[in-house]
Amino acid sequence: MLTIHFANRTERLAGLLVERIGAGPVFTPDEVIVPSAALRRYLTLALAQQHGICANVRFGYLAQSLWGWIARVVPGVQAESPFAxxxxxxxxxxxxxxxxxxxxxxxxxxxxxxxxxxxxxxxxxxxxxxxxxxxxxxxxxxxxxxxxxxxxxxxxxxxxxxxxxxxxxxxxxxxxxxxxxxxPAEAFAAALATHGDALVAAGTLPAALHVFCLPSMPPLHLGLLQALGQCVDVQLYALNPCREYWLEVTDRRRLAYLAARAAPGEELHHEEGNRLLAAWGKQTKAQLELLIAATGDAVIDEAHFDEPGADPEREPESASLLARVQRSMLDLTELAPGSVALDERDRSIEVHVCHGLARELEVLHDRLLALFAAPQPPAPSDILVVTPDLEAAAPLIDAIFGTAPADRRIPFHVTGRGRSSVNPVARTLLDLLALAGSRFAASAVFGLLQQPIVARRFGLATEDLAQVHAWLEDAGVHWALDAGHRASFGLPAQARYSFADGLDRLYLGYALPARIDAPFGARLPAGDAEGSDAVALGALWRFVGLLAALQRRVAAPLAATDWTTLLTELLHDFLAPQGEEVEDLRETQAAIERFADELQRATPEQRLPLDVLRSALTAALDDAARGGVPTGAVTFAAMNSLRNLPCKVVCAIGLNDGAFPTQARPAEYDLMTRDARPGDRQRRVDERNLFLDLLLAAREHFYLSYTGRSLRDNAPLPPSTLVSELLDTLLPAIAGERDAARARLVVQHPLQGFADIGFRADVDPRLRSFDSEIAAALRQRTTEPPETPPRAAPPEEDDD
Incomplete structure (x- = not known):
């Protein structure tokens, strides 16, 4: 049997799943399909909170799980998909x-x-x-x-x-x-139709399957789930932002297009319903249509819709602006013009205009401190911050949140970044591979050697590295390993200024007196190393020797097994991990094994050149399927990695024009773009729907910011079209003058964080700064001392 549960909140669907899993047989594993690692963790904690433990639950992803069952049922099918x-x-x-x-x-x-x-x-x-x-x-x-x-x-x-x-x-x-x-999808469906019950009884297929909050499912997978439903108890948990029938709603632009093409007198049976839901929810609408059409006679359970911001002690009109926006989508209504009397204390939706991403983060830091200073503060784990370009934002996040003094320190965690950027073992290994195919410039070689994880392997302390750097300069080492290596670039086979020549001169400097009357073997000594300097000099010689051996081994393409062996040797020969780096080493080894396994399954005899190997290893390390996972701190993530995860506070920063939705176009040879169908994955449509999901996932605060002023000349800059569309919907609904309504939602921040406007009592509280050091400096500079900034007890990181 196949049952579809609809709800507008992830918490309600999670409660249904927890209840059903708790009612099942104790020793029968429960199969749960999730869309991301974040929701897997969310369900794990929900199960543990309800039952005291989360055990005997197998979480998986839809495509891999379906193929696993196909391989068990259809004879001759490989255990791993050749179409991955x-x-x-x-x-x-x-x-x-x-x-x-x-x-x-x-x-x-x-x-x-x-x-x-x-x-x-x-x-x-x-x-x-x-x-x-x-x-x-x-x-x-x-x-x-x-x-x-x-x-x-x-x-x-x-x-x-x-x-x-x-x-x-x-x-x-x-x-x-x-x-x-x-x-083998058709063969699998046929097998289920003929002897599916026997396969379940034999344990080949699970007795029950839970599919939780997948934002999209292609027709092939929906068809296979329907086939499984003939013999397996399939429970689909789907988010639906609207409890009314909204599958016929059309966005305003499409309505105008249809009206322009309509024949005179022709009636158009289309409606817009809720403007934001029609414009942003196209992917969800198409997915719901496919789900209902593909599952045919499935049981539909629609009794789990919650009123956003519902409070029995308050009138519906007193709900926050965020709750009213969410409720209008739930009821498929539009906020009437002037219908929202916005409370002065309502900060549920804010839009902050700043000069650059760094300033956005400074403002965000102060606004979060203000939330923590409130009478009912959120926990750090209740706050999610997303940005379109996490890699660009990560260094600024560390610089602003990571350097705050103890009295303003907010625990934070950046998740979902590519491991090639944040894993020191992986980053060093990739740098080593890049160096192996390069000119071996002295700066690049020394840059690798001075990495702590590498210097530790060769026993070099900080003072030893300074000495090695001075030696290389004194010996005149510029680039190339030796004369032969230089000749490979089409240049004369001369060793001068190479590492081989430099090392010879350094060893002469160690072996000969400090002053000699003539060159020795046509070389002048360098470095004047003596005594215990031999240890560091020997370490440099060993390091360069290993690099030379690596360069020779990768000069020709290698097979998968040879690359696996070589990469494992490099991790051992060049790196000495300690502490958290040991886990980074295991993660890097796992990525190497995944890369080698895929290559071995595909073309075991294929020989790869160095540059392709490095590109493939980077892709394996940065696998987007890993996604982000929240912790007990404020979580920074990419826009889509924590999709549909409910949070009290959802912040989206960097929402500049063109940054989100992105301007990327599909490949020109993508045939699906010329034959678009409902439910197809289209990036811009998907990203607009993602913004809707973020809005619906916020429980108390929805915080937006963008670069709205140029750092160069203070010229105004437009926000993302999504921010503009949100404001165009909210401003007419707020009672009063439009400019006043805009000022209630949109906050214009000064260029610098030390502007005195952030320390005055007579300004918008959303402009207030918590920086006591700047306040002290301003107090000494001005005759009218600024107000002492409020003190917020720094929040502590939640226990997982």
Whole structure:
């Protein structure tokens, strides 16, 4: 049986899941499908809070779990999918390297002919992701290609579309032939229809399956879940922001387009309903339509909608602005003009305009301190901060939140960053691989050696590194390992200014007196090392020797097993992790194993050059599937990594024009863009829906900020279109003058944090600063001393 539970809040759906899992047999594992690591942790804590422990629950992701059950049921199917994007990428890369394989397709042939190995690998990754979309959203296309048929729609298909389809169809037929079979989804569904109950009784399939809060499911997966529902108790938990029927609502722009194209006198049976829900909720609406259509006779449970901000002791009109916006979506109504008498203390929705991202973070820090100073402060774990570009924001977050004094320190955690950026073991390994294919500039070599994890391996202390740096300068080392290495760049085979020449001169400086009358063997000694300096000099010699050995080993492409062996040796020979770095080492080793496993499954004989290996290892370390995981502190994350996770305070910073939704366009060879269907993943539509999800996930405060003033000339800059659309909806609804309403929601901040406006009692409290050092400096400078900033007891990090 298949049951769909609808609710507008993640907490209600989690409560239903916890209740059902608690009612099941104790010794039967419960299968739970989640969309992210964040919601997996959320459910784990919810189960532990309710039952005292979370045990015998198997969490998984939909695609991998479905393939696992297919492999158990359909004979001859591999345990790991040969159509996984990581495996497909290597198989496509090998196909691109096959001589003459695509000579009949000029568009692809010309690109491959002029691209290097890294460009071919990047194209292979993109095409693998595209084929993964075809597998789940357009399986009928692949069936037609396998049968030698075209998907082009008659004579209307353009020449470029036809050319793109031609090489993709040829590539798919090649991949399908190598895999030995088509996707086994149909065979799996047939097996379930004939003997599904027996498979459940035998334990081959689970008796019950819980699918929790997936923001989107492709038609292929929905069809397989419906087939599983014939013999498995499938419980789908789906978020629905509206309890009314809203699948026919249309956004304002679409309504104008339809009205312009309508024939005279033609009636248009469309409505906008709630303006924000119609404009931002297209992905959710399409997913709900697909879910209802694909699941057919499923049982629908719609008794779990909660009133946002509901308080039996208060009138509905006294609810916060945030709660009223959420309630208007729930009821599919619009906030009437002038209908919201905004309370002076209502800070549930704020928009802060700043000069640059650093200033945004300074303002955010002060606003969070104000929240912690309130009578009913949130816990740090109740606060989520998201930004479109986490990598750009991370150093500023550390600089502003990480350097605050103890009396203003806010516990924080940045999650979901690429591990190649934050894992010191991985970062050093990638730097080492980059160095192995370079000119070995003295600055780059010393930069690697002075990394603490590397210097520790070679026994070099801080003073030893300073001495080594002075030696390299005195010996005149500029670049190249030796004469042969320099010759590989098409230059004369001269050792002067190389590491080999420099080390010879340093050893002469150690062996010979400080003053000599003539060069020794045509070389002058350098460095004047003596006594115990031999230890550091020997460490430098060993380090350079290992680099030279590495350079020789990677000069030619290596197979997967050889790369695995080499990378493991590099971790041992060059790095000495300690403390938290030991876990970083394990994480890096796991990424190496994933990369090697995918390559081994795809093309075990494939030999990879160094630059492709480094690109592939970086991709394995930065795997987006890891996502972010909240902790007991204020959590900073990318926009989508903690989707649908409820928080008391949701902050979105960096919402500049063009930053979110992003301006990225789909690949020109993506055939799905020319045949769009409801439910297709479209980045801009997905990101608009993500903003809606963030708004709905906020329980008490929805905080937005953007760079609205130029640092150069203070010129106004526009915000994200999403911020503008939100303000365009809220401002007319607030009673009073529009300018006054805007001032209630939008706060204009000064360029600098030390502006005296932040320390005056007669200004907007949202401009107030908590910086006591700046207040003390202003007090000495001015005749009218500023007000002493309030003191907020610094919050403590929550226990997990």
């Amino acid at each position: 994007p990581g495996v497909l990428a290597w198989r496509i890369f090998a196909a691109f390297d096959a001589p003459g394989a695509f000579d009949a397709y000029p568009r692809l042939r010309d690109y491959l002919a002029h691209g290097d190995a890294v460009m071919r690998f990047e194209l292979a990754q993109q095409v693998a992701g595209l084929f993964d979309q075809y597998i789940t959203y357009r399986p009928e296309w692949l069936s037609r290609w396998s049968a030698g048929q075209s998907i082009a729609h008659g004579a209307g298909a353009g020449l470029q579309v036809t050319a793109d389809e031609a090489w993709q169809a040829a590539l798919w037929r090649r991949l399908a032939t190598e895999a030995g079979a088509a996707h």
